Amino acid sequence: MMHKHKKWLSLLLTLSVFMLMLTGCGSEPAEKKEAAPKKEKPQEMILATTTSTQDSGLLDALLPVFEEENNVEVKTVAVGTGEALELGERGEADALLVHAPKSEQPLVDSGDVTNYKRVMYNDYIIVGPKADPAGIKGMPINEAFKKITAENAGFVSRGDDSGTHKKEKDVWAETGAQPAANPNYISSGQGMGATLQIATEKGYYTLTDRATYLAQEKNMPDFEIIVEGDPGLQNVYHVMQVNPEKHPDVNAEPAEAFVAFMVSDEAQKMITEFGVEEYGEPLFYSYLDDEDSE
Secondary structure (H helix, E strand, O other), X not given: OHHHHHHHHHHHHHHHHHHHHHHHHXXXXXXXXXXXXXXXXXXEEEEEEEHHHHHOOHHHHHHHHHHHHHOEEEEEEEEOHHHHXXXXXXXXXXXXXXXXXXXXXXXXXXXXXXXXXXXXXXXXXXXXEOOOOOOOOOOOHHHHHHHHHHOOXXXXXXXXXXXXXXXXXXXXXXXXXXXXXXXXXXXXOOOHHHHHHHHHHHOOEEEEEHHHHHHHHHHOOOEEEEEOOXXXXXXXXXXXXXXXXXXXXXXXXXXXXXXXXXXOHHHHHHHHHOOHHHHOOOOOEEXXXXXXXO
16 A cells, blocks of 8 residues: 555656746746747848949948848949949949949930939049059149150050940040150959059059059058059049839838948048048048038
8 A cells, every 4th residue: 555655646646846847937027928029131232332342341341231230131242333334224234333424424414323422533543553663642633644655654444334434534635645655554354453463463543542552552562652642533423323213123111221321420530530540541531521522
């Protein structure tokens, strides 16, 4: 009998523990049982931009903030400005960030892009070997280009229809010089970072935006800025969205949000501060207080 009694006690104890466990689960606060609200799937946006915004690191600073604040996933296509504009013209990008105003205007006039805003600027410079083999240091840009041709000095062109390449072609046209007559004039057909690397390896001059040069300067110990400060060397960037009325397949909502973000106080402050700590000067300048920023 004693053995049977112990068996019943053991069974009752097991059942009690089981019931306590069920009670404990049942008394769990309601807020813990409810699943956390599921975050909406981010909208996607294609940004066609120039290589300088990518190579300088600026987009690495700006895009995560925009994506987090707007629940947008940005796919960046960093190409020459000419190619970026073509993507916009075909409706194959949602927003553009480029720096060739004369080439941008036809897309504004045709209605391929809208919400067109001036967002920042820096400047173009000629960089080259510290020895300055053509003796152009400190010259105005047009005189420097003429002497490079006259001296058959080495020069690497982007040759990719980018904003920088367009600027270079404008300067050649103004000087009347024929760069193709120079046997040491070569075309890289690549972005600014790669072009700077080729120029360094060959000891040639090149035209670059200041931001990309400063970002790459540590890899170019034998190079320096040779020509700068000419009024004709300002490099202006615009942001715009591809017009959904003309290209109905574009993602208009995130593109419109991106334009608004780029001209916001928050983004403009980030642009102004970008590069100061690392390079001692901004890589880009803001149009935040410029009344003619639209």
